[in-house]
Amino acid sequence: MEKSKIKDRVKQLKKEIGFHNRKYYIENRPIISDYEYDQLMSELLDLEKKFPEFATEDSPTQRVGSDLTNQFASIPHIVPMQSLSNAYSFEEIADFINRVEKNLNQKTFDFVIEQKIDGVSINLFYENGILQHALTRGNGSVGEDITQNAKTIIDIPLTINYQKKIEIRGEIYLSHQEFEKLNRQKQENGKSLFANPRNAAAGSIKLKFSKYAAKRHLNAIFYGIGFAENNEFSSHYEILEFLRKQGFMTNSNTKKYKSLAKIKLFCNEWEKKRFDLPFDIDGMVIKVNLLKFQKKLGSTAKSPRWAVAYKFKAEEAITKLKSIEFQVGRTGAITPVAKLESVKIAGSIVSNATLHNEDEIKRLKLKIGDYVKLVKSGDIIPKIIEILSQKRDGSEKNFEMITKCPVCDTKLVRKAEKAIWRCPNISCPAQIKRNLEHFASRDAMNIEGLGISIIAFLVENNFIKNFADLYKFDFNTLKSFDGFEEKSIRNLEKAIEKSKTIPFERLLFGLGIRFVGSKIARILAEHFGSIENLRHSSFDNLIEIPEIGEKIAQSIIEYFNDEKNAHLIDELQKFGLQFEVKKNEMNEQKLAGLKFLITGTLLNYSRSEIKNIILTSGGNVSSAISKKINYLILGENPGSKLKKAEKIKTIKIISEEDLLKMLK
Ligand SMILES: [Zn+2]
Known part of the structure; x- marks a missing residue:
């Protein structure tokens, strides 16, 4: 390759890895598998090694991925939190051991081998035996203060016997059981799912309200110390013993070995058994045991030289593509799904893989009947990464x-x-x-009992063709079918009746107009006040509203231009659904006698708007903290009022949404 091309490739890789770092560490929504990410990273490492002139200090190979978001206060770590260098084969482990031996000028000494939990790193700081703060890794030097959330984790002791200043290092994780529970709830509520337990844990630990974080039932395992005021430890093994005695959860599957052969056996054992564990591990960590050796070996800017992470291979499997089926989404979007011969991968049996869209299938040059390589690394849906074209025998059919x-x-x-x-x-x-x-989901009409399976039944039997049919259908009809109990039919009827009182903004969201999410629905409801005003608005009227762009405006116009939709709304109006903002809705004195204080930036309203809402509902808004305040409304980047309010027990700290709920 020409030098200029290599330079371009290095630049492109840096940019791509930077983009995926952001998706992974900040948004907790990776769009490529760890396997694909590692491939980009190793290509970059390789090029930098061969062409050191292109290796720069700002390269992602030289830095710890950062999780800093500015939503929490940042606090420096006393001792920086580095990340481990990775090894993908036992040859690389052998290289690591050779390097260590050479640097120490000594052979045969202990390594400690422990499981690498696929979670989120945390740094706890204790002084006088009390947990002072808990920090994320952040950028390695500075972490984000997540103390309130960390305090809800059962495995984190709030007090310890040890009185000196000490930093304790560990990993926060979500067990498989809690992960599945959380995603089930999200699915029922029509929310997008977490890709894997690590992302769920990373999202949970950064929730703004610790009462919500507590509901996630996070766990933690501890494996080391950063700063220690009294440097009284002589080995890593001794530190683990110390942590146990102080009440920290540690990993019992930890071993001390001298030889590569034993290390290899232990790693292989867990690579096989990993799916039996209640949490995800993505490899094993091998550390030099004696601290005096660790000190002598030191570290690079990014990683210690006395430890290495052996990464398990991304779970791959080869199977046959039987057919491609198509799913139809809410707005009619067609998604191709690969139907596969069942194969075991990452501990579960898989027979589907996502293909995203037509272009993806063409990019893969996929034929029906092909043998394909699947990869899954904690993701819910496995992905086809390669076609084994050498296995084709001519019977494959082109995809159309x-x-x-x-x-x-x-x-x-x-x-x-x-x-x-x-x-x-x-x-x-x-x-x-x-x-x-x-329509039935919680954020829209909140019709309890109208779940996925009953909807499928009603639609497949032609009982329900649109939202209006829900209000017309005689649910007693269901009595003659198996599996419907009198009581659940009555409850469903009640829930549907109750939905008639759901406010206009949520009904508008429930209609499912493309690009009209719950926030846009609220803005439209407030601006227009009724469906009549909205449906007669012009494109220009719509884009005058700051939050409404051309895409949304176009979609709204198209929706109301469709006669079927106009007819549907006419029908729904007859059943008494709320197609107007109730004039007196805000004027009811629901907040009479209550005093509010606001801190931080609110998501949906300006300060003056929220003040108006509170005042017209009979409440009062203060500008300074006092014992007379009943509620503190917490926005983003709160000021000092939050800390002060936390000290007064009678002040309830609520979100903007909580306030709106109080008004409903
Ligand atoms: Zn169709």
Whole structure:
């Protein structure tokens, strides 16, 4: 390769890795698997090694990925939190051991081998036996103060016997059981799911309210110390013993070995048994045991030289692609799904893989009947990364994108610049199901008992074709079918009746107009006050509103121009649903006698708007903290009022949403 091309490639890799670092560490929503990420990283490392002139200090290979978000106060670590260098083979472990032996000028000494938990690093600082603060890794030198959330974790002792200043290092994680519970809840509420337990833990530890963090039931395991005022320890093993005695959760699957052969056996053992553990591990950590050796070996800018992480191979499997099926989403988007011969991967049996869209299939050059390599590293849905074209025998069939909806047979449409095909038929049963699920979800009409399976039943039996049918259908009809009890039918009827009182903004959200999420629905409801005003508004009226862009405006206009939608709204109005903001809604004196204080930036309202809401509902707004305050409304980047309010027990700290709930 030419030098200039190599330079470009290095630049591109840095940019790409930087982008994925942000997705992983800040947004907790990685879009590539760890395997793919590691491949980018090792390509960059390789190029930097061969062409040191392109290795710069700001390269992601030289820095710890940062989780800093500015949403929490930052506090420096006394001793920086480094990240470990990775080894992907036992040759690399052998290299590591050789390097250590050479540097220490000595052979045969102890290594401690422990499981590498795939969670979020934490640094606890204790003084006088009391937990002073808990920090994330941050950028390695400075971490974010997540003390309130950390205090809700059962494995973190709030007090210890040891009285001197000490930093304790460990990993926060979410057990498989809690992870599944959390994602089940998210699915029921129509929210997007966490890709894996690590992302869920990272999101949970940074929740703004510790009462919500407490509900996530996080765990923690501790494996080391950073700063220690009295440097009284002589080995890593001794530190683990100390941690246990002080009441910290430590990992019992930890061993001390001298030889590579034993280390290898132990690593292999856990690579096989990893899926039996209640939490995710992504490798093993090998550390030099004696601290005097660790000190002598020192560290690079990014990682210690006395430890290495042996990373397990991303779970791969090879199987046959039987067919490609198509799912229809709420807005008619068609998603291809690979149907595979069942294969075991990462501890579970898999028979589906996502293919995203037509272009992805073409990029992979996939044929039906191909053998494919799947990869899964903690992700929920495995991904096809490679086609084994040498295994083709000529019987494979070319993939052809469908032209009609697999459910309703309507001709699909695709806008030139988009990768997605859509079914344009709003009466498409698949779309009706997804739409009803959205309509009934908690943030919309909150119809309890109207879940995925009953919706499927109602739509497949042609009982319900649109939202209006929910209010017309005689649910007693269900009595003649198996599996419907009198009591659950009555409850469902009640829940549907109750939904008629749901305020306009949530009904508007429930209608499922493209790009109209709950926040936009609230803005529209407030601005227009009623569906009549909204449906007669022009494109120009709409884009005058600061939060409404052309895409949203266009979508709203298209929605109301469709006669079927106009008819649906007319029908729903007859059933008494709330298509106007109630005039007296805000004037009710629901907050009479209550005193509020606001700190930080609010998400949906300006200060003056929220003040107005409180005042017109009979409440009072103060500008300074006092014992007379009942509620502190907490926005982003709160000021000193928060700390002061926390000291007064009678002040309740609430979010903007909590306040709106009080008004409902
Ligand atoms: Zn369709």
